[in-house]
Amino acid sequence: MRSDTNPVVSNAALVLVVAVTALVASGCKPDVGEPPSLVHGPRLLAIRQTPPEVMPGAPTQFAALVVDVGGTLPTGIAWSICNTPKSPSESNSVSQACVTQPDDDVAHVEPVDLTMPADACSLFGPDPPPVTPPIRPRDPDLTGGFFVPVRASAATPDGATLLAFAFERVRCNLANAPGDVVRAYNMAYVPNQNPIIADVVLDPDGAAPTSLLTGEGAAVVASASRVTLRAVWAAEAAESYPLYDPPTRSLVNPREALGASWFATDGAFEHDRTGRGGDEPETFTDDEWSAPTVTAPTAVHVWVVLRDERGGVDFAAFDLTVVP
Numbered sequence: 001m002r003s004d005t006n007p008v009v010s011n012a013a014l015v016l017v018v019a020v021t022a023l024v025a026s027g028c029k030p031d032v033g034e035p036p037s038l039v040h041g042p043r044l045l046a047i048r049q050t051p052p053e054v055m056p057g058a059p060t061q062f063a064a065l066v067v068d069v070g071g072t073l074p075t076g077i078a079w080s081i082c083n084t085p086k087s088p089s090e091s092n093s094v095s096q097a098c099v100t101q102p103d104d105d106v107a108h109v110e111p112v113d114l115t116m117p118a119d120a121c122s123l124f125g126p127d128p129p130p131v132t133p134p135i136r137p138r139d140p141d142l143t144g145g146f147f148v149p150v151r152a153s154a155a156t157p158d159g160a161t162l163l164a165f166a167f168e169r170v171r172c173n174l175a176n177a178p179g180d181v182v183r184a185y186n187m188a189y190v191p192n193q194n195p196i197i198a199d200v201v202l203d204p205d206g207a208a209p210t211s212l213l214t215g216e217g218a219a220v221v222a223s224a225s226r227v228t229l230r231a232v233w234a235a236e237a238a239e240s241y242p243l244y245d246p247p248t249r250s251l252v253n254p255r256e257a258l259g260a261s262w263f264a265t266d267g268a269f270e271h272d273r274t275g276r277g278g279d280e281p282e283t284f285t286d287d288e289w290s291a292p293t294v295t296a297p298t299a300v301h302v303w304v305v306l307r308d309e310r311g312g313v314d315f316a317a318f319d320l321t322v323v324p
Contacts, residue, residue: 037272039265039301042068042075042156045315046261046305047166050111052312053145053192055171057118062166063111064152065315069265071301072317075154076107081114082149082165085123085138094149094165103153116170120148126175137175143254143310144243145169169311177244184251188242194312195237195258200304202320204230204286212302212318220321224293231260231274231304231316232284238276238308254278256309260285263303266292267322278309291322298322 034040046065054060066075082098090096105112121127125146128135140146147167154162169192174185202210202219205228212219212229221227240255259275270288292298300322305315 035268035272037262037264037269039067039263039303040069042066042073042154042158042160042162043263044152044154044162044164045263045303046313047150047152047164048194048313048315049150049166049168049311050194051191052194053169053171053310054116056116056120059113059115060168061111061113062150062152064154064164065303065305065317066154066162067263067301067303067317068157069301071319072303074109075156076109077112078103078105078107078153079112079114080104080151080153081117082151083117083123088136093167094151098149098151098165099163101151103151107153107155114150116148116168120170121146121172124148125170125172127173143241143256144174145310146172147311166313167311174244176246178249181244181249181251185242185244188251190239190241192239192241192308192310192312194314195233195306195308197231197304197306197314197316198234199232200316200318201230201232203228204284212320213316218321219319220323221291223295223322223324224291226288226290228286229262229289229302229304230284230286231306233258233306235283237283237306238278239310241310258285258309259307260287261305261307262287262289263305264289264320265301266298267300291320294322295324297324 044066048063050061064077066073080103084095084097086095122129126137128137147169150166152164174182200212202212210219238256238258240253242251243254245252255278257278259273261273262269268290274285274287300320303317307313
């Protein structure tokens with residue numbers, strides 16, 4: 001069964017900081033370049049926070065996935081917690097001050113523990129400080145969440161710098177809701193947990209499916225062939241959660257959507273992203289990958305990043321050997 005190819009990606013997912021050049025209107029079709037799924041140089045693909053949702057002032061562990069044409073890189077990451085909300089005039093996901101502020105510490109290769117600001121709900125949430133003139137409370141995202149931006153900076157072997165932001169979800173008060181709804185919400189709400197990639201299976205509907213994460217079977221693909229890759233997760237990965245619905249002034253109980261982003265050093269995916277909507281019970285998503293044409297056995301490095309709708313992240317890496 002083919003999976004949905006239009007997953008919902010929350011603003012709590014990784015946001016790469018890139019320069020955008022405006023296209024001049026013309027009668028020519030613009031060159032869109034290589035697909036995002038093709039890795040041809042150093043890339044910071046994802047940041048995983050554990051746990052992905054905490055109370056203000058609580059610690060969270062951060063780990064980054066940095067890759068290159070030779071595979072996953074054990075690259076040092078310098079981290080910086082943003083304490084400057086973006087102004088209404090800024091269109092980016094974070095304040096420009098967060099992009100340019102100094103790193104908090106030296107670069108770390110291993111995961112690091114960072115403590116979220118105690119005033120996170122005042123800076124980035126519904127509880128603005130009592131100042132004059134008053135500051136408008138921040139609006140939650142579509143899942144009712146508020147997020148602290150955390151910047152990751154990595155130096156590449158050629159001297160370039162990779163910048164990316166993770167968004168750690170912080171538990172804030174439910175604003176502008178009736179008292180009984182607030183009490184019901186506080187009793188029912190469970191902090192988000194990261195989804196976990198249970199396995200990635202090569203050609204799951206074939207005669208001999210191969211588990212790519214457990215090492216069962218040879219991950220060998222014929223030159224110029226087209227195969228199916230299936231990312232599998234546990235049923236509890238897509239969590240249900242209470243969400244305040246302002247029009248009805250009541251709580252609803254949606255289920256998280258899950259989206260998978262695919263990356264490889266060669267070949268081509270049919271879709272850069274696949275996934276499942278919150279109303280889909282399936283616990284997997286498929287993508288088609290076209291192997292490159294080779295004249296000798298060639299290793300291709302592949303990564304999949306799984307994100308839930310409330311900012312949870314997991315990622316996995318595996319290799320495929322393409323043979324003539």
